[in-house]
Amino acid sequence: MKYKNIREEELKNKVGADWFKSFDTTEILGNIDFTVFPKQDSIFGRTPLLWAEAKTGNFDVPTMFVQLILTIGKARTFDKTLPPAFLGAFDFKKIAFVPYISVQDIFYLNDFNWNVTPSNHETKEFKLIKDRVEATLKKNTTVYDYEKDEKDLKHFIANNIANSTETAKIRIDKNNFIPIYLRWLDIVKPTIDVHWDELKKSGILDSDFYLADLFVDDKDTQKIDDDITLRDNLFVIFQNQGYKIAKENIKQMFDATINIRNREAYQLFWKRYKRPPIKEFQEYIIERRDLLVPQDIRERQGAFFTPRIWVELSQKYLGDLLGENWQDEYYIWDCAAGTGNLLAGLTNKYNIFASTLDQADVKVIHERIDHGANLLKNHVFQFDFLNDDFSKLPQNLLEIVNNESKRKKLIIYINPPYAEGDNVRGIGRKDIHVSKIHSKYQTLMGKASSEMFAQFFTRIHQEIPNSVLAEFSKLKILQAPNFSDFRKFFRAKLEKFFIVPANTFDNVKGDFPIGFFVWNTSKNEIFEQTIADIYDAKGIFIGSKTINSYDNSKYISDWLEINSKKNSTNYIGHLASVGNDFQNQRMIFIDNEEKGSWKKGGRHTRITVENLIYTSIYFAVRKVIPASWLNDRDQFLFPNEHWENDKEFQSDCLIYTIFNTNIQSRFGVNHWIPFTENEVNAKERFTSNFMSDYINGKLKTENIDNLFGNEKIEYKPLHFSNDANEVLNSGRELWKYYNSFNATIANASLYDIREFFQGRNEKGRMNSRSNDEKYTELISDLRNKLNVLADNIKPKIYEYEFLKE
Template identity: 55%
Template sequence: MAYDIHLQEEELKNKVAHDYFAEFDSTQIIGKIDFCIAMPHDSAALFETEYLLWAEAKAGTKKDIYESFVQLILTIGKARTFDHYQPPFFLGAFDAEKIAFLPYENVSEVFYQNDFNWNVTPSNHDSKEFRQLYNMVKETIEKNLLFYHFKDNNKELRAFIRANFKKNIKRVTKKRINLSNLTHIYQHWCKLVKPSINISWDTAKASGILDADFFLADVLSKDNLTLKDKLFVLLKNNRYILDRKINDAGLTEQQIAEFMDGGVAHTQFWNHYVRPPKKEYWESIVTRRDRLVPQDVRERKGSYFTPQQWVELSQEYLAAELGEDWQDEYYIWDCAAGTGNLLNGLSNKYNIWASTLDQADVDVMHDRIENGANLLHNHVFQFDFLNDPFTKLPQPLQDIINDEEKRKKLVIYINPPYAEASDTKTLKGGKGKNAVEQSMVNKKYKSLLGQGNAELFVQFFTRIYLEIPSVVLAEFSKLKILQGPHFADFRKFFRAKLGQFFVIPANTFDNVKGQFPIGFMVWDTKIKIPFISAEADVYNRKGDFITKKTYQAYDLALYMNEWIKPFRGKKDATNIIGKFPFKGNDFQNQNMVQIVHQNMIYNKEAGQFYINYDNVGLAAVYFAVRKSIEATWLNDRDQFLYPNDGWQTDNEFQADCLAYTLFNNNIQSEFGINHWIPFTEQEVNAKEKFQSNFMSNYIQGKCSKKEHTQIELFDQTKNEITPLVFSEEAQEVMDAGRELWRYYHAQPDANPNAALYDIRLYFQGKNEKGKMNNSSNDARYTQLIATLRENLKTLAQKIEPKVYEYGFLKK
């Protein structure tokens, strides 16, 4: 938390004491010291009070917290407080935005200066004595300060207090570095230390020099000396050494990066941690360099760290596919190796090759080899797979690739990068997301790849398939290559036998947040079989097998949007009552498909389906089919398809879809007339007449044939309009909705034309960011909306089997 900069000093002290030191005694007043924290006093105890903190407090925000410490030291020295009270373990200083601690023992000798005039006013920061003392202790404070911002470091501050404000504390308890907190510490390091290093990071990144390597040099050091000399960057006292090499004269050349602030930020940051970590973590920390690489670089270079559980599982599937002795019978090349963790567990190092774009990753792997990694030094090398010629490969690997029989025994085993171009301009030769897709392979094969050329992992597979024929491709990737419409061109030429494979949640991989599946697939590229469908084993994030799922290509299928587009209304027609965007045909776009008022600007970059009197039933079927089944990581790439004709005569299904849609849309009355009220004024006791009774008339069959040519939805053979007949589940939804509308219209300031969104907003309100709150303080409303949602879930479950029966989705 941060405090109001306008708080008076006394109020600020009270709040800090309450918020952070409530378990301690903060009531004692010691001379003119602003703030005192002591262990709670035990009246039965005979020994004196144990003080933990004496601190200087300042209202507002004060940039130079060192001056606060100097004022506190002068206050203590002038009164010789340490002669009358047991000194605290910490001195401190704080204002409305920050707090800092300094072990008392670090400055205790200052109080015994014989030639210093302590008889001055501590608050006079301009006195000669104040500046003299400031210069005397500044370096000590810099080296030992423990600094926190109330807002940004709230969690860390509380942890520090828990660890160090204890009875009989002897030394500062620092946080130990382990595999669990490594990434978190790195993120803080980037904020606090990285800016103090004298280097242009953008220029450095373009040259392959990354902040992660500087961080590793820090972590694996003692007394500011890096303990592992094989790292790409080394810390030596107050500077970093990198790019070390021997020149033609046999002399060592190196680059140096120094601190712009003399190392103050660096020192104060590492005051919080124990360095180095336990030696048992060193190897794992080095291999986790991938986790620390910036995301854009990680994607471009293919440095996603493959979790060990999936590494082990993939090797089990490889053994099942190729035989138990596959490691002795096959050569293995990871051509997007990162730090090589995908190769962990492999036994025959003489058959293993690893290459990566980043020389620093090569250095890490070489260091791992010296610490026991089962790889050969000469089999690990730098290579840009999407740009470099194969003549740059080590000769033994070239020999394998160039020998037809040996090549059949080569397994390309990779977790390639998942970056893709940011927009359609890239697909036409422009520059997209960091131009990630621009490569030699893209230029050479983009006519084959079509829109699939935007994806780096597809470029990897294309070069492997076309330039290293007949190999086994064992790969982690998105399932777009099996199902994605943009990858139809890729599937035309990529013909291979797909063996056993499994799918897992993508967000089990480091720094992947999306809810979609990642598959591990083993392809035999010498057997030319087009992919049509295959069954995958499905594992949850814990590594437990949960089910099987069939994946299929949709290359000969027509999609749902192709089915619905011919029925869209004209934008400027007088009978338009809403719209929704054409946003893909798969579950990953499900949240973007919303019915909104025609005047509302929503997803304007997508095509719009305008809903009118004639097509509202059709729109309801489309909407309910897309929304009634929950989107999960597993069905994320499933495609909605052009249906068969069975749904056209299923009036109950059509009415179910309408009922579902009526209570799931995002219509808002502020944009114009609300045509979606499913009840009459009398049913809900409205205080005024509605602007539109279209929907209640539609449900009751009161629309004229002229007014609504498709009132019976899609059966045009009927000559008369009849009321819709709802199933039991749909009727329960209607009943629950009616009760909600009635309760809303009982409110004194109810809007007669309110839509469901308006009713929810009325009772739930908005937060400070302008978004609707998730809950309401109105108990009756909470009960009514919960009942409606529960009934909608039941109706959705009824609709779901029909979605598959009528071919909107395939099992």
């Protein structure tokens, strides 16, 4: 046998060298065993020719293909890169090929668990796939023995693999329509003969042309002269081998056919994909057209999709509050509806209204109504909530808004735009800062006026009084200092409230909470505190959390500033600090001021003998509790006075801080070594013994005069908790071990020691691990002891009211 008794890696190398030497077989693609690519890239970049499964031994061909199919399906590799013309499977004796298109349908099975281990041939999923594809494989698979069929195998590779410049047509579904769009932008968009800036001013985007391309019947040909549009109610449709603008209010301005300059490139692109999209995903793609809208436009128009899990939960909360018949007893208006997904699941279409800034979204909702959405077309309309007068509302909705009694039964149900005027430029900034609502209520809103969602809520509160506001937004409406003026006038009772991770929403990457709030605006209450229900990303209830308003509160930054004013001109380090909440935790650090990081924004405090305890407490309090999505907006406050008598708390914070700085000896004198030279067997005298002298009460008057001015202060030895002593003992062993080497830095900081043992990678970043087992043991022990010390500090943070419970 040609490749008997060799390992799998050697088998792959030999098959590549013997049969595919004219190709590139070196690329690793996920967990696929073997790939074949052309030596040169095509217009589509890296175009695969073959994905294959490799096995040592003598294997059943269908079994090998099933394992390959499970590997591809589990990773959805076909969504991340173009699939090849052929799939392959080989062992030590034979190699087999099957056209990708012949098994493509298997990847779109409904209700199939792809998360099984592909190599486990005993799972029910493996057996199910094998049953489904075995007949197809018998019909379409070509198998070659390496020795008996050598000539035929070479001929197949030369005439099929080598010439498969066009792969099997890829079916378009909900998972790949966005990656296809991104390729379309690079290849097709430049061939369209149109002035994009002019169209954008009229609300026509490149994504409208992409949708026009998607929704055509391609007649299973590669030509475009027989392509026929399937949907006439898009903004742009494909017609007469070009594009026509179909948006009513501007189609007269663009009445000519928009041509394709390079038909060859257009045809080459679209012959890779089967159009239209798979039928069961067509409505989803239309509904989720918002995903193709540029980020800046999405933020201004509110074109964001509320995950279905939170839509359903929000409607449950409304039912719990308003009663089981709430949909019949209340009117519902989504005044930032987008494509209307927030209204999915509502039953009484006669009580539902939806308005949106973009007429394109109105058309989408109308089309969804044509396909069964439970809404009325005359209740869906274009309306600019921040600029239009209510006289433009449909008559039946206007009567509700103008009638005091009916307003009490009106629910404004929205996931509003979240754009911030201070974070965008150009037309987006203008839209936010020059809206009529911004101009009208800017003084009332204060700094919150730069936030679009605050403008929505202000108009609702001021101009649709006594209604119910059910909304999704960040927690800044309850907690942010910039919303303090807003909270003074926005008086309403928060009846129901839950919070979820923000990153469960589209294009939201931060770790912070988004809440669903139900406000009763007929009740005049200033928000002070509430208890929120908490749900994890899967919608599982995980507990509750007290949410506080911090109006009239003083913050930890105020406390630090007061206690850092009268300092010596000399200093031992620099504390960088930003904000007063957890979202800025990574910006809290201590380093050498000479490094220059103090020049970058935020607050900067020079650490001296007089403020060392204050800065250490500040640092430890801000750092010992990890930041999470749940506490992200919690504010650190000015403490009560009880911490002043807790010397153990003070010294615990000092020790925690000493072993968590970014002090580096190359940027200046290291004053932060808590040990004497004798304790750690140092090879030379330290440049500074400040910290060990401070800890042991040995700071002499002349030392203080020399380093920190002329104040006459008596420093006594510090008392440490058992946990703090454990940290010191662990750190001492680490310094001893460092000094057992021929170290170049006599008074090394902890950062220097870590750098010595861990080294840096080619990008200059410190490695996360070291090959030195003894060092790894010592640094792990130190970290464990620091974690114990942190746990000792945490409850006192709440006891002394640095944080509210």
